[in-house]
Amino acid sequence: MKTSEDNFSYSVDKFADLQILRYRVHGFDSLTLKQKELIYYLSEAALHGRDILFDQNGKYNLKIRRMLEAVYSGYEGDRNDTEFQALEVYLKRVWFSSGIHHHYSTDKFIPGFTVDFLRNAVMGLDKSQLPLSEGETVAGLCNELFPVIFDPQIMPKRVNQADGEDLLLTSASNYYVGVTQQEAEDFYSAMKSPEDETPVMYGMNSRLEKKDGEITEVVWKLDGEYGKAIGKIVYWLEKALEVAENDHQKEVIRLLIEFYRTGDLKIFDDYSICWLKDTESRIDFVNGFIESYGDPLGMKASWESIVNFKDLEATHRTEVLSGNAQWFEDNSPVSPQFKKAEVKGVSAKVITAAILAGDLYPASAIGINLPNSNWIRSVHGSKSVTIGNLTDAYNKAAKGNGFRDEFVYGEYEKQLLDKYADITGDLHTDLHECLGHGSGKLLPGVDPDALKAYGATIEEARADLFGLYYIPDEKMVELGLTPDSEAYKAEYYSYMMNGLLTQLVRIEPGCCIEESHMRNRQLIAAWALEHGAADGVAELVKRNGKTYVVINDYEKLRSLFGRLLAEIQRIKSEGDYEAARELVEKYAVKVNPALHAEILERYKALNLAPYKGFVNPVYSVVTDNDNNITDIKIDYSEGYTEQMLRYSRDYSNL
Numbered sequence: 001m002k003t004s005e006d007n008f009s010y011s012v013d014k015f016a017d018l019q020i021l022r023y024r025v026h027g028f029d030s031l032t033l034k035q036k037e038l039i040y041y042l043s044e045a046a047l048h049g050r051d052i053l054f055d056q057n058g059k060y061n062l063k064i065r066r067m068l069e070a071v072y073s074g075y076e077g078d079r080n081d082t083e084f085q086a087l088e089v090y091l092k093r094v095w096f097s098s099g100i101h102h103h104y105s106t107d108k109f110i111p112g113f114t115v116d117f118l119r120n121a122v123m124g125l126d127k128s129q130l131p132l133s134e135g136e137t138v139a140g141l142c143n144e145l146f147p148v149i150f151d152p153q154i155m156p157k158r159v160n161q162a163d164g165e166d167l168l169l170t171s172a173s174n175y176y177v178g179v180t181q182q183e184a185e186d187f188y189s190a191m192k193s194p195e196d197e198t199p200v201m202y203g204m205n206s207r208l209e210k211k212d213g214e215i216t217e218v219v220w221k222l223d224g225e226y227g228k229a230i231g232k233i234v235y236w237l238e239k240a241l242e243v244a245e246n247d248h249q250k251e252v253i254r255l256l257i258e259f260y261r262t263g264d265l266k267i268f269d270d271y272s273i274c275w276l277k278d279t280e281s282r283i284d285f286v287n288g289f290i291e292s293y294g295d296p297l298g299m300k301a302s303w304e305s306i307v308n309f310k311d312l313e314a315t316h317r318t319e320v321l322s323g324n325a326q327w328f329e330d331n332s333p334v335s336p337q338f339k340k341a342e343v344k345g346v347s348a349k350v351i352t353a354a355i356l357a358g359d360l361y362p363a364s365a366i367g368i369n370l371p372n373s374n375w376i377r378s379v380h381g382s383k384s385v386t387i388g389n390l391t392d393a394y395n396k397a398a399k400g401n402g403f404r405d406e407f408v409y410g411e412y413e414k415q416l417l418d419k420y421a422d423i424t425g426d427l428h429t430d431l432h433e434c435l436g437h438g439s440g441k442l443l444p445g446v447d448p449d450a451l452k453a454y455g456a457t458i459e460e461a462r463a464d465l466f467g468l469y470y471i472p473d474e475k476m477v478e479l480g481l482t483p484d485s486e487a488y489k490a491e492y493y494s495y496m497m498n499g500l501l502t503q504l505v506r507i508e509p510g511c512c513i514e515e516s517h518m519r520n521r522q523l524i525a526a527w528a529l530e531h532g533a534a535d536g537v538a539e540l541v542k543r544n545g546k547t548y549v550v551i552n553d554y555e556k557l558r559s560l561f562g563r564l565l566a567e568i569q570r571i572k573s574e575g576d577y578e579a580a581r582e583l584v585e586k587y588a589v590k591v592n593p594a595l596h597a598e599i600l601e602r603y604k605a606l607n608l609a610p611y612k613g614f615v616n617p618v619y620s621v622v623t624d625n626d627n628n629i630t631d632i633k634i635d636y637s638e639g640y641t642e643q644m645l646r647y648s649r650d651y652s653n654l
């Protein structure tokens with residue numbers, strides 16, 4: 001077992017601006033057979049929804065994917081030819097984005113191969129391999145799909161947000177057909193009533209179409225649109241029902257099946273409430289129409305699924321912090337008048353992903369907070385999870401990619417990071433989420449929005465500083481959360497390096513910092529650098545024309561963080577807008593152009609992919625002679641192309 005851990009390769013493939021990673025499902029083997037079966041059935045339900053997202057992202061996506069897969073598999077020319085290789089990259093990108101538009105920018109891909117090359121390749125195939133519609137010729141197929149692939153004027157953007165344009169007519173996503181933005185807005189506002197305190201999420205599970213002058217919703221459900229895929233999903237959910245862990249979880253699955261059958265959004269709300277209240281089950285999952293980023297109007301939900309189980313060890317960590325929340329509040333360097341007399345920590349659940357699908361595959365979130373319904377969130381709350389094994393895969397894959405060698409000052413700092421950074425990075429996040437945001441109080445009568453546009457940055461800084469102040473505390477070692485009293489230095493070094501230097505790689509040349517988490521990090525790091533300068537606490541050092549962070553006095557850095565925490569809490573508690581504005585404008589926003597250019601140049605030379613995604617493990621059923629299931633095996637050896645082709649073969653339902 002030890003050797004397989006050592007030989008486990010986190011990086012699978014790299015092309016265009018993408019890197020494909022593999023994640024480990026830690027702890028799968030220690031689950032009971034029944035739990036493994038449940039995960040298996042839910043993962044089948046997840047994979048069977050794949051085609052839904054392709055179709056939601058654009059009406060030609062499935063046909064284009066199938067045509068390209070046919071060329072990729074059946075091409076008999078030179079596979080080392082540059083045009084064929086460009087087609088391979090294009091197809092890999094289509095798989096990654098579930099369509100022909102970039103998953104992040106939503107701009108249409110520009111093919112690196114020519115129309116002639118593709119036409120010849122398609123013509124060279126046997127007709128039976130191609131996705132021809134009833135009565136369609138091969139030439140007809142080319143005429144239908146080639147303009148969509150090659151003409152930059154046709155469907156240029158999946159989600160257009162440009163102010164002043166008709167966002168629906170100019171977006172390529174398949175959520176509205178022949179409907180103007182005004183017509184869609186009128187259609188849905190007529191459904192809503194201001195008196196309704198528990199409104200369903202109107203339009204979430206349908207396409208809005210105009211036919212013969214009439215606007216109708218085409219609902220995604222078992223006997224409606226996407227019914228073939230939904231039928232498979234329901235089949236596997238019913239298998240899952242038989243091995244559910246408890247009655248509550250059974251009810252969750254039953255309500256979800258009921259929703260897929262009827263398309264009734266009221267039932268979806270019932271399901272969501274039931275789901276968020278299930279905090280006892282070890283295994284959990286999301287399967288359905290969830291996020292609405294793909295709709296310029298923010299209503300239509302893309303299909304996604306994740307199956308996961310609670311990481312007991314990591315969740316224990318957040319429970320220990322929450323359990324000691326009062327101690328942390330009482331001992332913080334904040335002025336007593338701004339402290340909470342009674343504080344309650346939040347215990348976020350850490351989960352291990354077992355399968356990713358739809359809009360969570362291959363690119364995935366690392367934290368999820370659901371449901372999205374506003375009234376349910378305010379009345380019943382929400383469930384918040386972080387996905388530990390994906391973060392772990394990112395960390396592991398980043399080792400040896402040259403980033404640390406380029407930006408970390410010396411051997412001492414590199415060793416610190418190698419030894420502790422994974423642990424202290426997670427711990428800082430936990431302190432931030434479980435204790436930081438919940439600590440402190442506003443003075444009576446202070447408007448919670450008093451800091452206006454600076455509020456978000458100040459709030460993030462407050463939570464980050466709470467964590468930074470406590471990581472070195474001997475309480476951490478005592479609670480078993482850090483291995484020794486040196487560990488915190490890894491987080492201090494990476495925090496300062498990121499805040500002062502490396503986070504700039506995400507900023508375009510000539511721009512300033514806008515995002516509030518990034519502002520907060522530079523605020524803290526730049527403030528500490530300046531206020532510790534007289535004592536030589538930390539400095540920026542140039543060596544061979546490259547800038548590095550050096551920390552000379554870690555203990556004094558801690559007291560600086562404590563001082564800034566006290567001040568930021570005062571600003572928040574008193575609603576001191578002027579002080580917030582001054583801090584943010586002075587330390588958090590502006591970028592030194594020369595330093596920025598240097599960092600961008602060094603980063604570019606590393607040739608790292610800015611976007612990442614994952615392949616899934618493969619689960620297979622082991623049976624005895626009587627066909628009883630005796631085990632579910634997990635295998636990590638499948639590559640990216642293999643996996644995509646297998647999914648297209650075995651899970652293509654539309």
Ligand code: ZN
Nearest residue numbers: 432437460463
């Ligand atoms: Zn935060």
